[in-house]
Amino acid sequence: MNKKQIIWKHKHLIGLRDFSREEIEYILDTAHGFEEVSTRNIKKAPTLRGKVVVNLFFEDSTRTRNSFTLAANRLSADVIEFTEKVSSTSKGETLLDTARNLEAMGIDIVVIRHSAGGAPKFLSRNINACVVNAGDGCCEHPTQGLLDVYTIRKIKDSLEGLKIAIVGDIAHSRVARSDIYAMTKLGAEVILVGPPTLMPAKVEQLPVKVSYSLDDVIGQLDVINMLRIQFERMGVNPFPSVKEYSHYFGLTVDRMKKAKKDILVMHPGPINRGLEMESEVADGPNSVILRQVTNGLAVRMAVLFLVNQGAMMQDKKERLEGQ
Amino acid sequence: MSKSLLIKNGFVIDPANKINGKVNVYAIDGKIADVGKIDKQADTVIDAAGKLVVPGLIDIHVHFREPGDEEEETIASGSAAAVAGGFTSVVCMPNTEPAIDEATSVEYIHRMGRQTRKTHVYVMGAITKGRAGEQLAEMGFMVQAGAIGFTDDGSGVQNPAMMLRALKYASMFKNIVISQHCQDNSLAGTGVMNSGYNSTILGLPGIDPLAEEMMLWRDIQLVRKTNMRYHVQHVSTARSVELIRQAKKEGLPITCEVAPHHLLLTDDACCDYDTNYKVNPPLRTEADIKAIKQAIKDGIIDALASDHAPHLKSEKELEFLAAPFGIASLECALGLYIKALIEPKIIDWPQLVSIMAEKPAKIISVDKGTLGKGKQADITIIDPDYEYTVDVNKFHSKSKNCPYNGWKLKGKVEYTIVGGEIRYSAQEN
Numbered sequence: 001m002n003k004k005q006i007i008w009k010h011k012h013l014i015g016l017r018d019f020s021r022e023e024i025e026y027i028l029d030t031a032h033g034f035e036e037v038s039t040r041n042i043k044k045a046p047t048l049r050g051k052v053v054v055n056l057f058f059e060d061s062t063r064t065r066n067s068f069t070l071a072a073n074r075l076s077a078d079v080i081e082f083t084e085k086v087s088s089t090s091k092g093e094t095l096l097d098t099a100r101n102l103e104a105m106g107i108d109i110v111v112i113r114h115s116a117g118g119a120p121k122f123l124s125r126n127i128n129a130c131v132v133n134a135g136d137g138c139c140e141h142p143t144q145g146l147l148d149v150y151t152i153r154k155i156k157d158s159l160e161g162l163k164i165a166i167v168g169d170i171a172h173s174r175v176a177r178s179d180i181y182a183m184t185k186l187g188a189e190v191i192l193v194g195p196p197t198l199m200p201a202k203v204e205q206l207p208v209k210v211s212y213s214l215d216d217v218i219g220q221l222d223v224i225n226m227l228r229i230q231f232e233r234m235g236v237n238p239f240p241s242v243k244e245y246s247h248y249f250g251l252t253v254d255r256m257k258k259a260k261k262d263i264l265v266m267h268p269g270p271i272n273r274g275l276e277m278e279s280e281v282a283d284g285p286n287s288v289i290l291r292q293v294t295n296g297l298a299v300r301m302a303v304l305f306l307v308n309q310g311a312m313m314q315d316k317k318e319r320l321e322g323q
Numbered sequence: 324m325s326k327s328l329l330i331k332n333g334f335v336i337d338p339a340n341k342i343n344g345k346v347n348v349y350a351i352d353g354k355i356a357d358v359g360k361i362d363k364q365a366d367t368v369i370d371a372a373g374k375l376v377v378p379g380l381i382d383i384h385v386h387f388r389e390p391g392d393e394e395e396e397t398i399a400s401g402s403a404a405a406v407a408g409g410f411t412s413v414v415c416m417p418n419t420e421p422a423i424d425e426a427t428s429v430e431y432i433h434r435m436g437r438q439t440r441k442t443h444v445y446v447m448g449a450i451t452k453g454r455a456g457e458q459l460a461e462m463g464f465m466v467q468a469g470a471i472g473f474t475d476d477g478s479g480v481q482n483p484a485m486m487l488r489a490l491k492y493a494s495m496f497k498n499i500v501i502s503q504h505c506q507d508n509s510l511a512g513t514g515v516m517n518s519g520y521n522s523t524i525l526g527l528p529g530i531d532p533l534a535e536e537m538m539l540w541r542d543i544q545l546v547r548k549t550n551m552r553y554h555v556q557h558v559s560t561a562r563s564v565e566l567i568r569q570a571k572k573e574g575l576p577i578t579c580e581v582a583p584h585h586l587l588l589t590d591d592a593c594c595d596y597d598t599n600y601k602v603n604p605p606l607r608t609e610a611d612i613k614a615i616k617q618a619i620k621d622g623i624i625d626a627l628a629s630d631h632a633p634h635l636k637s638e639k640e641l642e643f644l645a646a647p648f649g650i651a652s653l654e655c656a657l658g659l660y661i662k663a664l665i666e667p668k669i670i671d672w673p674q675l676v677s678i679m680a681e682k683p684a685k686i687i688s689v690d691k692g693t694l695g696k697g698k699q700a701d702i703t704i705i706d707p708d709y710e711y712t713v714d715v716n717k718f719h720s721k722s723k724n725c726p727y728n729g730w731k732l733k734g735k736v737e738y739t740i741v742g743g744e745i746r747y748s749a750q751e752n
Contacts, residue, residue, distance in 0.1 A: 017524065094637075094640065094641060095641070095642060096640055096641075114642070115644075116642035116643065116644035116645060117525055117526030117527045117596075117643070117644065118525060118526070118527065118596035118642060118643045118644075119642045121595070121596050122596050122642055122643075125595075136526065137526045137527070137644065138526035138527070138528075139524075139525060139526025139527070140526065174526060177523075177524070177526065200522075200523040201518045201519050201520070201522055201529050201531075202519050202520040202523055203523065205520040205523075206520075206523070
C-alpha cells in the first residue's frame with residue numbers, strides 16, 4: 001500500500017468528525033504497518049519505550065480496554081489501569097482533578113472512556129498529555145470507527161461507492177457517529193436503519209440516508225453493521241418488546257437470504273445473541289466480527305504511535321518558537 | 324430635613340410620560356418632584372451631559388441564592404451587582420435551599436435587601452411547597468409578607484390539575500402574578516442542551532423545544548379558564564413566541580420575558596462543551612432568535628430579564644452533562660440588550676426603556692418604572708456610547724460563570740439612584 005505523505009500534527013484523538021479523509025487514511029496506512037508486529041515471534045516494537053499510557057475508564061469495558069492495553073504493551077509503553085465506577089455526578093474527585101493527579105505522575109497518554117459526551121475534549125483542554133477517546137457518552141468512539149473502516153478496506157480494498165447500513169440504536173450510539181464520519185469521508189454511502197424512536201434529532205442533517213425497514217435495504221448492501229442495543233442508555237422503552245424489535249431489525253438467517261452473497265456482517269460487540277442477530281449469522285461465513293477485534297489492535301497501536309508523534313512535533317515546534 | 328437631588332443636562336427618556344428630550348430631573352426626599360426645564364439649588368447635583376437619564380431599570384428574574392447557596396451569591400453581593408448593572412429593582416426567584424415557600428423566608432429576603440441598601444429586592448414565592456408540585460404553598464401569608472407573585476422557577480408545575488388549582492386560588496389576591504418556567508419534564512427528559520443537530524453530533528441529550536411549548540400551550544388553556552394573570556419566563560423558541568402572540572390577540576392576561584442569552588447565543592456555542600453556555604431553557608437556533616427579536620419589535624415581549632444564575636467555578640468546571648445550568652449576566656445585561664436590540668436597530672431607546680422599566684413594573688405591580696411626579700426617585704444614568712470590555716474579575720457578583728467575558732459592549736452605567744440616593748456611581752468603582 002503506498003503511504004500518502006502527510007505531516008501528522010495531532011496529539012489528541014477526540015473524534016473522527018475533526019479529521020480529513022487524508023488523515024483517516026494515514027491512520028489506516030500506519031495501522032497496516034503495525035499489523036506485522038503481532039505476527040512476530042516476540043510481539044513487541046520499541047516505539048513507545050519509556051512512555052506511560054493510562055487507561056482511564058469510567059465505564060465498563062472489557063474489549064476496548066484490553067485492546068488498548070495490549071496495543072500499548074506491544075509498543076513497549078508502561079500502562080496504568082485506572083478504573084472508576086463512580087459516576088461524575090456523584091460526589092467525589094472531579095474528572096479534572098483525577099486527570100491532573102495522573103499527569104503529576106508523569107503520564108504521556110490518557111486513554112479515556114466516559115459516560116459524558118465531551119469528557120475527552122474537556123480533558124484535552126485542561127491537561128498537557130495526549131488524550132485518546134475510547135468512547136464518550138453518545139458522542140464518538142473513534143478507534144471503533146477506524147477499525148471498522150480498516151476492516152472493510154482490507155477486504156473490499158476501498159470504501160468508495162460501497163453501501164453500508166448501520167442498524168439499531170443510532171440515537172445513543174457513539175459507534176454509529178464515528179462510523180458515519182469515517183465511512184462517508186472514505187466515499188461510502190451510509191444508510192441508518194432502525195425505528196424512528198432510535199434516530200437522533202435532526203438526523204436528516206447528517207450525510208446519510210435513513211430507512212425504517214431493514215427488509216427494504218438489505219438487498220443493496222455491501223456491509224451491514226449491527227449495533228448493540230444498549231438497554232442501560234435508554235430511560236424509556238423506545239420499542240415495545242425485544243421480540244418486536246428483533247422481528248423488524250434483527251439480522252436473521254432468513255433475512256440474510258435476501259442479502260448479497262459477499263455482504264460483510266459487522267458488530268462492535270458485545271453481541272446480544274438472538275436480539276441483534278442470530279448466532280448462525282454472527283458465526284457465519286459473512287461475519288467479520290472477530291477480524292474487527294484483531295484489526296482493532298493494529299489500529300490502536302497506530303493511534304497511540306501517532307498521538308505521541310503529534311506531541312513530539314508540537315513540543316519541537318514550541319522549542320523552536322521559544323528560541 | 325429635606326434632601327434634594329438635581330440631574331441636569333441629561334437626555335431624559337420616560338416612555339410612560341412620553342418624555343424624550345433634554346430636561347432636568349429634580350427629586351426631594353427620595354421622590355420625583357419635577358421633570359422639565361427647571362434649575363434649582365440641590366444638595367446633590369449630577370451633570371448628566373451626553374448621558375441618558377431613565378427610570379430605574381427593573382430585572383424581574385434573578386437568583387441571589389440566599390438562603391442555602393451563599394457561596395455562589397448573597398442578597399448583598401447580588402444587590403451590589405444589580406446596581407452596578409443599573410438595576411434599581413430586582414425580583415428574586417424562590418428556587419433556593421430551602422425554597423422560598425412561606426412568609427418567614429419572604430420577610431427574610433426583604434430584610435436582607437433593605438439592610439444591604441443597594442437595590443429594591445422583591446420576592447416571588449413558590450407556588451407549591453418545596454417547589455415539589457404537589458401541595459399549594461401558603462400564598463396568602465406570602466402575599467401579606469410582600470411577595471409580588473409565585474413561581475416554581477427552575478421547574479414548571481407539571482401536573483395540569485395542580486396548575487389549574489394554583490391559578491384559581493391565586494386569583495383571589497390582588498396584584499399578584501403567577502409565573503412559569505415552562506418545561507414539560509417528560510419531554511425534556513435528561514436533556515442538557517437544545518435538541519437538534521448540535522446535540523446529535525455532540526452526543527448530548529437534548530431538550531426538545533416542545534418541552535417549553537407544550538407546557539405554555541397547556542397554561543394558556545388554564546389561563547383562559549381562570550383569567551388569572553400569568554407570566555411566561557425566559558421565552559426561548561419561535562413557537563412559544565407565536566403561542567404568546569395568539570394568546571395576547573385573544574386578550575388573555577399573559578405577559579412574558581426574554582433573557583439576553585436567548586437574543587445573542589445559539590446552541591452552536593455548546594460545541595466546545597464550555598459549561599458557561601449550559602443554561603435552561605437551553606440556547607436555541609438562529610431562527611428562534613429571529614422570531615424573538617421580531618416579537619420584541621412588535622411589542623409582544625413585555626420584559627427583558629437576565630435570569631442571572633450564579634454558580635461557582637468548581638461547579639462549572641465539570642463535564643457538560645454534570646455541570647449545573649445557569650449564566651451570570653446581571654452586571655452586563657444592559658450592554659447585552661443594547662448589542663442585541665439597539666445596535667441592529669430592532670427597537671429604539673424609548674422602547675428599550677419601556678421593556679426594562681415601565682412594563683416590568685406593571686408585571687410585578689409596583690408603582691415604579693416611570694419618572695412621574697411623586698414617584699420614588701429610582702433613576703439610572705447611562706452613557707450609551709461608552710464602550711467597555713466585560714471583565715468577570717471586576718464583577719460584584721460572587722460568581723464568574725459568564726460567557727460574555729472579554730466581549731466589547733456599549734452602554735456604561737454612570738449612576739444608579741434608588742429612592743433619591745446614589746447607590747452606585749461609576750467613578751467610585
